[in-house]
Amino acid sequence: MNYFLGDFKLNCNFDPNLVNNASEIKKKIEDIGFIYNCVYKQKNAFLFSLKAIRATYPYSRIYVVSDGGDDYSFIENEKIKFKMDQDTVSSLKILNYKNYLEPQNQFNIKRGIKATINRLSEGIAFCGNPEWFCMTEPDVFIRGEISYPINAKLLGSRVNYAWYEKEWLKSFIEINKLLSRIKGAIPITRWGAVPVIGKTETFLKGVEVYKNNYSILDSLSEKFPAISGFDLLLPLIFALAGEEEVYSSDFTECIRNPDWKKSSATVIHQFREYYDEDDFFKLKSQKIINISSIKSRIKSLFRFLNFFKKLFKN
Numbered sequence: 001m002n003y004f005l006g007d008f009k010l011n012c013n014f015d016p017n018l019v020n021n022a023s024e025i026k027k028k029i030e031d032i033g034f035i036y037n038c039v040y041k042q043k044n045a046f047l048f049s050l051k052a053i054r055a056t057y058p059y060s061r062i063y064v065v066s067d068g069g070d071d072y073s074f075i076e077n078e079k080i081k082f083k084m085d086q087d088t089v090s091s092l093k094i095l096n097y098k099n100y101l102e103p104q105n106q107f108n109i110k111r112g113i114k115a116t117i118n119r120l121s122e123g124i125a126f127c128g129n130p131e132w133f134c135m136t137e138p139d140v141f142i143r144g145e146i147s148y149p150i151n152a153k154l155l156g157s158r159v160n161y162a163w164y165e166k167e168w169l170k171s172f173i174e175i176n177k178l179l180s181r182i183k184g185a186i187p188i189t190r191w192g193a194v195p196v197i198g199k200t201e202t203f204l205k206g207v208e209v210y211k212n213n214y215s216i217l218d219s220l221s222e223k224f225p226a227i228s229g230f231d232l233l234l235p236l237i238f239a240l241a242g243e244e245e246v247y248s249s250d251f252t253e254c255i256r257n258p259d260w261k262k263s264s265a266t267v268i269h270q271f272r273e274y275y276d277e278d279d280f281f282k283l284k285s286q287k288i289i290n291i292s293s294i295k296s297r298i299k300s301l302f303r304f305l306n307f308f309k310k311l312f313k314n
Helices: 043-056 103-126 166-179 200-212 214-222 230-240 280-313
Strands: 003-005 008-010 026-028 032-036 062-067 080-085 132-136 140-142 147-149 154-156 196-199 251-253 267-269
Touching: 003 166, 008 166, 032 103, 043 062, 043 140, 062 103, 080 103, 103 132, 103 200, 103 214, 103 230, 132 140, 132 200, 154 230, 166 214, 166 230, 196 200, 196 230, 200 214, 200 230
Parallel strands: 032 062, 032 132, 062 080, 251 267
Antiparallel strands: 003 008, 026 147, 132 196, 140 267, 154 196
């Protein structure tokens, strides 16, 4: 069967646009290491997140990077390592289709890609090359054991899709054209890995492919403004290794799922209860929640009006 992204034919023997591509059989993850890519200054949120991990995975090693933020060296012990690094995230917050191709922004995107790959590789090494890794951040709340479908090498929600906007569609056609030039790589049209939970062996294989084909893949930074975000970058690395992100029912998000507390999900993203009130992401979350609330009320009002219209007609 042929699969297309726009008018571009995708080279694969599976449906890359499918949301739930998981096998029914699942197993528990036991051997896993955790890597915080950017804890910055969300101290209370980070400490809560760290405590939650320890409650479920008390023996896992944890590698923590502060990207130019607070000093968390006080948490170090034989199972937790802290590293102070430069801020590679703040400059990416302003990127959009109008400015991302500017030389300085291209430099920042490439720097961000390199930092993410290096931090994860260093973290995996500290964690002793566990079977699984979890690249996480302070707004992730792990509240129980994580399971994986047996066909998965990378877990995620697959909530984002390449045809969300016309500009996105054009970008992902170009991204997939690059991937089609790499032997063994597969297309990517859906992604949503936050946190990124994947198999170490597959990630390292993907990094090797990335480095060996850097002359081709260096131009990824010119295809999409948010290419350096690790929720997309790492599924791309796995695609280079021939593995797609697999849907996990363990994942949910506080903003997209207002009833997350009642769900059976154990991996919660967008949990910003302990963020400072003036934090960029806390304000962004609140804005989205307020807009969603207004939309919900408008829909309820229309349903109410339609009910009375039908009532008076009868």
